[in-house]
Amino acid sequence: MATTENYRTSSTVAGPRTVHRVSWGAIIAGAVIAIALVTLFTLFGVGIGAAIIDPQYDQNPGEGMSMTAVIDLIVTQLIALGAGGFVAARMASILRTISSLLHGASVWAVTTVFMA
Numbered sequence: 834m835a836t837t838e839n840y841r842t843s844s845t846v847a848g849p850r851t852v853h854r855v856s857w858g859a860i861i862a863g864a865v866i867a868i869a870l871v872t873l874f875t876l877f878g879v880g881i882g883a884a885i886i887d888p889q890y891d892q893n894p895g896e897g898m899s900m901t902a903v904i905d906l907i908v909t910q911l912i913a914l915g916a917g918g919f920v921a922a923r924m925a926s927i928l929r930t931i932s933s934l935l936h937g938a939s940v941w942a943v944t945t946v947f948m949a
Contacts, residue, residue, distance in 0.1 A: 837896035842894050844845030844846045847918035853935055854932065855936075856921075856924065856925040856926075856927070856936065857882050857940075858924070859920075859921045859922075859936060860921050860925075860929040860936060860939045860940055860943060861918075861943070862920060862921065862924055863918060863920045863922075863924070863936070863937070863940035864917060864919040864921075864927075864940050864943040864944045864947065865917075865919075866913075866917045867897075867913045867915060867916065867944045868913075868917075868944060868947065868948065870916055870917070871909055871910065871913040871914065871944075871948070874908075874909040874912065874913060875904075875905075875906075878902075878905040878909065882898060882901065882902070886898070901916075905928025907925060914940065914944060915941045917937075917941075917944060918936070918937025918940045918941065919937070919939070920935055920940075921936040921937060921939070921940045922934075922936050
């Protein structure tokens with residue numbers, strides 16, 4: 834007489850139900866978008882700054898430009914990294930808020946390391 838044994842499969846075994854927690858493709862795509870936007874906005878800011886300076890008529894044409902450059906840098910970084918984080922969160926296709934936030938933070942980290 835043959836006996837039949839029941840075997841249980843573990844839920845941690847890799848298979849079709851494996852959950853990927855990190856989407857590196859989405860993070861790299863977000864970082865590329867962020868770097869492209871930083872470059873675009875920085876060139877835009879330099880163009881505006883160069884158009885404003887008129888050395889023929891101003892006594893000190895560079896006065897006040899350092900504070901304007903700092904404000905431009907901060908605004909540029911916020912917009913570009915926000916857009917890159919948004920792209921990464923949407924491309925990761927993870928519906929959990931904390932995972933999306935971590936993908937955005939990863940974009941910030943990768944972009945900062947790359948630009949440094």
